Amino acid sequence: MRAEELLGIEFLRTHPEDAARVLERFAPAESAGLLSGTPSLVAAAIVEHMVLTGAASCLAAMPVESAATILAEMSLDQSAALLRRVPNDVAERIIERAPRNVVTAALRMLVAYPEGTAGALVDPTILTLPVDLSCAEALERVRREPKNAIYYLYVVDREQRLVGVLNLRELMLAEGAQPLAKAMHSTVARLRSDAGEEEILAHPGWREYHALPVVERPAASSAGSATRRCAGWSTAAPRPPRSIRWWPPRCRSVRCTGSHCAASSPVSGTSPRGGRAVADSVVAALRHEYLERYPTEAAHVLEAVPEDELVELVEHDPQAATLVGRLAPDVAARVIAQNSNATVRRALSALDPARAAALVARLEGAARQRVLGAIDRDLAREVRELMAYPPDSAGALMDPRVSAFHIGTTVDEAVTILRTKRPPELGSVYVIDKEDQLVGAVALGELATAGGTERLDELAKFPASTNAFATREEIVDFLGQQRLASLPVVDIHGRLIGVIRNQTLLAATEQEASADMQTSFGVSKDERALSRVPFAVRQRLPWLQINLATAFFAAFIVGIFQDTIARVTALAVLMPVVAGESGNSGMQAVAVTLRGLALREVSLRHWPRLVVKEIGVGVLNGIAVAVVTGLGVFFWSRSVPLALVISGSMLISLVVAGVSGTSIPMILKSLGQDPAQASSIFLTTVTCGIGLLSFLGLATIFIGLLTTASP
Structure with missing residues (x-):
């Protein structure tokens, strides 16, 4: 059976x-071709939700045996309403072909109304329209079934209750996109089906x-429409809820040979009146609706x-x-590895970069490079950054090829997929939710002994x-407390992105022991307490020179306003406060931004959102700090103007500091520099200046x- x-x-x-609702868009013969090949319980459930006139047209267009079988699965009231x-x-x-004598007898009894009542006089084939259509869709429905349409068009809800009426002229003049519910008249004169002739005439x-x-x-x-010549009617009482089953829920595999699987699928045959092209068009519409509404x-x-x-x-x-x-991530990774560049670009562009990175990380060598080359340059750069975990971290040690299944997967389904994929070093399978967040793990032994239908x-x-x-040291400490064959790895959002297997865990332990020994002798690429003097100088001197430049910048600002400071000496006292x-x-904004960059919580595309956030934080914090500072300065100097000046300066400074604190790390990252190393230097320049x-x-x-106000 095809995937479609x-x-x-x-x-x-x-x-x-x-x-x-999808089948109602097609001609009755097309829908009948699909329903006649569908298992009767499923077909009955679908027919029950169709507008009665459309459902009756489908039944009339399909083989009599199929129609009888479908009606036998429906309530007697619904069956009788359709037969009318x-x-x-x-x-x-x-x-005559109804499979049960009891149903046949009951249907014969229900088809007729007492003679002389409105129910016996109606024309039941009159066209009715679902209330959830647009006017354009309703007009198309009328054009498709002109022989069943009269001047008045009756509107029903999905429970087949009469909710409105409009005439052909009103429908034709209405805007096509206008909902039918707004174009109709909700007050409708009506007759009861048991009304006698005198009541009808009066x-x-x-x-x-x-x-x-x-x-x-x-x-x-x-129930219909009665005219001077008794013109038509639509449905009956509300139907009771029912439980629908087709084949067993676990029987999704195309290898299944059950009697209700491929052999009885509605798309395995062709429409009796339209051939394979008609069947394919109906299936395509069903597939489109399914993918759009229930992805x-x-x-x-x-x-x-x-x-x-x-x-x-x-x-x-x-x-x-x-x-x-x-x-499932492992399935998705194998799929994109085999798709064309255009499809890969379309698929990964629709994903969050973190999720795209998790998929690309599962690929190896040439396949990974091809996928990265197929997507947009900015997305590729961000994906590479997300995959570039720090050395000796869990992300660098993990194997991204992990067997994961979504919630609802049964044991039989999982075993079938595992036999097909044959994952390496299988010790446990993991369960994830629709956001790929880790939910649980099932040991291989428990999977082998569980019932096939268990979830x-x-x-x-x-x-x-x-x-x-997590660092290698943290992983080793954790392993010292728990004995594990494998350790799942999650990102900052709890999404499963890989697993550290047993051999890697042992290697990490050995490397940690070696690293501890090296550290005790002061051997490292980074500066330590016992590093050589030339190395320490090379590491420190460039940033000291940059810091000196920022100090001169601050001195330059003060020099511009030296006359103001000379006239109000209190300003010199308060400058360090500001x-x-x-x-x-x-520095608070820098710390939060650096942490977000390090943990992959944020990236360059989040820059505008971070700026907006810091403006809000800066305004609120600035108001609070300005009030306290203003009061303190007033009690110290007894000068209201001086208190207002420093309060205004505090508000401006805190807003600018917040924006700078989040922007400087982003700018350095966009330039390929290490934000953690240089952010504080440039921030000092901006905030101080x-x-x-x-x-x-x-001032x-x-x-x-x-x-004037100076004491």
């Missing part, structure tokens, strides 16, 4: 109401309309498809390509795990007030 067909089947089985809408000769043949609705709808009971479903569920279905078929589907269906990120998430136990940025507070605020400039600049502007 499997998606269509699953959509019919799991979402009959949505499938009914098919031609009499077709209804008789269906009843109904006041005849003064305005030449046709009246008939309903089973007041304010209930439309996660569809991805879970596709995981059971043979790899070559899945690759072909992703290659030729742009909509399916967007599901790559929802597949992995019910067997799983939450395992010990480590963050991708510079120190803005510097501290900037802007702090003094705002404080002394405001210069208001120098008249300051000198």
Whole structure:
């Protein structure tokens, strides 16, 4: 069975109401061709959710045996309502072939209304329209079934209750995109199906309309439309809820030979009136709806498809390509490794860079380089950065090829996939949610002895795990407390990205013992307490020279305003307060940004969001600090202007410091420099300069007030 067909089947089985809306878009003969090959329970569930006139047309267009089998699975009221809408000769043949004598007798009894009542006088084939259509869709429905349409068009909800009416003229003049619910009249004159002839003739609705709808009971479903010549009707009572099963839920494998699998799939045959092209068009519509409305569920279905078929589907269906990120990570990685560059670009561009990096990391050598070369340059750079974990971290030690299954996967499904993929060094399988976050682990021994229909998430136990940025020392310390055959690795969001296997764990332990020995002798590339003097000088001197330049910059700012300082000497006393507070605020922003960059929480594309955040933080913190500073300066100097000047300077300085604190690391990273090494130097320059400039600049502007108010 093709992957496209499997998606269509699953959509019919799991979402009959949505499938009914899709089938209503096609001509009755096309929908009938698909429904007649669908297992009767599934077909009955779909037919129950279709508008009655459309469902009756489908039944009339399909083989009589198929129609009888479908009706036998429905409630008696629904079956009777449909039989009233098919031609009499077709209804008789269906009843004759109904598989159960009890159903046949009950249907014969329910088809007829007492003579002389509105129900006995109606024309049940009249066209009704679902309320959730647009006016354009409704008009297309009328054009497709002109013989069943009268001047008045009755609108029903999905429970077949009469909710409105409009005439052909109103429908034709309405905007195509306008919902039918807004174009219709919700107040509808109606007749009860048990109304007698006198009540029918005396109904006041005849003064305005030449046709009246008939309903089973007041304010209930439309039963038809009675006119002077008895023109038509639509459905009956609400149907009770029912439980639907097709084949066993675990039977998604294309290798299944069950009687309700490929042999009885609705797409394995062709439409009796349209051939294979008609069947394919209907299946394509079902697949499109399934992928659009239930992408996660569809991805879970596709995981059971043979790899070559899945690759072909992703290659030729742009909509399916967007599901790559929802597949199990190991499945998704193998798929993109075999797709064309254009498909890889489309699939990975739709993903969050962190998730794209997790998939690319599972590829090796040439396949990884080809994928990185296929995507946009900016995305490729970000993916490379996300894959470049620090040396001796868990991310650098892990194996990204890990067997993971989504919640809901059964033991049989997992075993089938594992036999096909044959993953290396299998000790446990891991369970993840739809966001790829680690949920649990199932040991191989437990998987082998569990029942085939049991779900992995019910067997799983939450395992010990480590963050991708955990150091080798932390991993070794952790292993000293727990004995593990493998250790799952997660990113900052808890998504499973790899596993550290037993051999790697032993190697990490040995390397840590060697590193401890080297550290005790002071052997390292980085400066230590016992490093050589020339090495320490080379490491420190360049940054000291840059820091000296920043000090001269601050002195230059002060020199510009030396006349102002000479006239108000209190400014000199307060300058360190402004510079120190803005510097501290900037360092807070730098620390948060550096941590986010180190843990891959943020990247260059998050820069605008970080700036907006720091502006908000700076304004609120600036107001709070300005109030406290202003009060302190007022009590010290008894000068209101001086208190206002330093308060305004604090607000400006803290906002600028926050923006600078988050922007400087981003700028350095974009230039290929280490943000952690140089951010503080440049931040000091900006915060000190802007702090003094705002404080002394405001003092210069208001120098008249300051000198007047000086004590």
